[in-house]
Amino acid sequence: MRRPFDSLLAQFALRVIAPLTLVLLGMIAAGVYAYQQAVVSLLIDRDRQLAGLANAYLTEALARYTRELAALAGSPALRGPGAAALTEAAALTEAAADAARVFTAGLVLVDGGGQVLTVTPAGASPVGPSVAGQPFFQALQTRRAPAFSDEMTDDRTGRSIIELAVPAGSGALLGAVDLLSTPLSEPIDRLDIGEGGFVYLVDSRGRVIFHPTVTNIGQDFSDRPHVQEVLAGEQGGTLWRARSGEEVVQGYAPVTDTGWGLIVREPWESVAAPARQYGLLMALAAGAAVGLSVVLLWRGVRQIARPLQTLVTQTVSLAAGEAPPPVAAAGVREIDALAGAFGRMAAQIASYRAGLRRYVDVLTRSQEEERRRIARELHDDTIQSLLAVARRLELVQAAELDPGRQAQLAEIQQQMSETVQGVRLLSRDLRPLILEDLGLLPALQTLVKAAHTGQGAVPQAGLTVNGPPAQLRPEQELALYRVAQEALTNVRRHAHATGVQVSVTFTPAEVSLEVADDGCGFTVPPSLTELAQQDSFGLLGIQERVWALGGTLTVAAQPGQGTSLTARLPLPAAGAAEA
């Protein structure tokens, strides 16, 4: 049975090329993945560094604001009592343009117990009456150093603010920063963050104190892992999937001395886009390389497989009894060795065949000769002698007067006649003398007529002669006669035919004899040699006879569609006919 993928090429493709391709593709995938990971870690690192830089800028700005506030706190005007002092100080503050711009939610002076002494501008109340319980105030009192509050709500306006606090006497001076109109963005804006990227700040509780999207200000981000990290004092970076499903690269750093955290955030899509382009290019190049290797591999394999396929074809033809031409060198040592061995084997088989054919030829000839000799002997001598004896009996009979002896002699005559008939049939079966007495066509006519009767009789048997009959050599006549005899025997034995037509066709170049029946047919093997394996030597024998005379024998048959057997013998050229 032939399976669809059992050819050498297919097997090579399945066992070598396909796995190799898979390995290569796997390697490419791993390479692309590694490249992506490298890009991710590079981007994360970049954002971590951006976060560090942003922190530096922000710390610098905060230090400036703190310095200004501290300058205000140290002004002599503030050493005076009461509100007037702060108002005066505020006037000075207004002069300090930066402070005025920064502390838009007002300035607050508190005493050592955290009680609000004065607020400016008048009426503003960013922190209520006291800051005694606030952590930043406690930190300030403990360290007597500037402190930063978490996000708070302005008592009067309800807006989100933060406080910057510096020591002032035994108390403190607070600068309130309105987060919705914050100047905190200024240092951050100096950063060159990629498209779609931004920076935001959270206070020590995880509430947003700066965000380009103002609605986020005051929101609690403390549940985000990177926020928790940064509030724990870690600096780092991460690739994070936002709730919206968007992947973002983030770098984060704690803001120095404030307890706040700073987060740089960029969408993966936009930062990775240029790198992805290169990744795609890389994948394409790798794919092309794989494709090219597969093509080269395929061509190479085919180059090796082709001479093997040729060898297979020739082996089949050798097995079918033909003589295949030598195989061209393939340039592969093993294949060439195989081809060489095959050539020697074919030559040896050819020589065996030739020897066998000569042997069969000689055997056939000597058998025919022997039969002919015996048949002639029987007919020309034995029968004639018996007939001569019969004639002498007739003479005796004619002279005999006794009726009893007459009857005896007649009886002997009868026996003699029967014996002659028996010997005659024996002679005829050995070798049809009709062939040499009358020639091929009457002999064929006798065969055809015999097909009408007996076992396996074919009722519609006929002989047709086409073309002007040419003079054939005795061995040609005998060969064609034997072909017809064998074919008709086969028809009787196997075909179950109702009709058989024997046709002899003469052309100037050849004589052909066809025996075609309408019987059950059979499947013709590629070589008649295979019939010999089924102990059917008849066809093989006549094939050898026909071949020995330089002719061809073909059998055309299909199950259910009859059988046609044709023998062709070349005729000598017209000029050589009588030679």
Place this chain on the structure above:
Amino acid sequence: MPGPIRLLLADDHALLRQGTAELLRREPDLCVVGEASDGRQAVALAQALQPDIVIMDVRMPGASGLEATRRIRESLPHIQVLVLTAHDDDQYVFSLLQAGASGYLLKTAPVSALAQAIRQVRAGETPLDPAITRKVVLRLGSGSRPAAGETPEAAELTPRELEVLQCLARGLSNRAIAEALYVSERTIQTHLTSIFAKMGVASRLEAVLAAIRRGWLTLEA
């Protein structure tokens, strides 16, 4: 009263030939004028001795009986050939009759039958051995087809004409046919004329040969 029938005997088997000759010589109206042991000699002796009838064997060295018959009938048409052979295959009968033989007898037949056949040949009939005529049968409609181009069909002959044809093949004379079919000799003559016209032949022998060739008549194996 015509003289005895002059015979030339051609057979390569000397004993048999001499036995036959000796028996024939006992017939007063027959005279064996020569004996030939092969076909070539038969032709030469026929030329030299001018016999009335050559008794011809088929298988002989040199020229075969078939070849010799053909040559004699070509160059010496007044000499008739009566085949005496051991072969009873219809192909032999057909081939020899076509070559011009006037009769066909088997060697197993007694010499008395041979002598009778010689007289029939002399009388212009076509004697066939009873062993052969027994096998002559009509094969009409039994499936044997005439070779391409051969007309007319046997069906153009009336059943009566076919019966006459069969009798002809058995070598019967007009009188014998008339007796066999219970009609007058004149009626047989009319049938023959009609048969000859339909088959496009000119003689009794030709009609029989054509009938055999077309497969209307055959010899049973």
